[in-house]
Amino acid sequence: ALIISDDCINCDVCEPECPNGAISQGDEIYVINPSLCTECIGHHDKPQCMEVCPVDCIDKDPDHAEDKDSLYRKYLKLTA
Template identity: 85%
Template sequence: MALLISDECINCDVCEPECPNGAISQGEEIYIINPSLCTECVGHHDKPQCMEVCPVDCISKDPGVVEDQDSLYRKYLKLTR
């Protein structure tokens, strides 16, 4: 699954620089995650770094974008070519 930032986001700016794939950007009101770039940090880290640094725990798995570990790893390989 890709990750999703909820409307509880306080725009603290700590998640965006932690994303190794550049999947996080400022949306109209809160930060957003581009599911085509999000690998949940597979290939880079053991845990999603945005979730690790979020002070309000507003980042969760996106039920609308279901991916398994293999899919996330293939996406990582494609993004890092």
């Protein structure tokens, strides 16, 4: 999964781009639900939130490191 850092400026550009509805407004910054984030695998070539974020504050979440196979399995489970 990916994670949003506290450089987030709450612009709301990423939220509608997420194919899994994984992004929401948190208490202070936007947040990604790691159980819904497939890093866009199954939907797009590149993580759409990273593509649109104007301040590049989204990166891999070291606490939720997943390989492509497990991300794809998550995608299949979410779309079943």
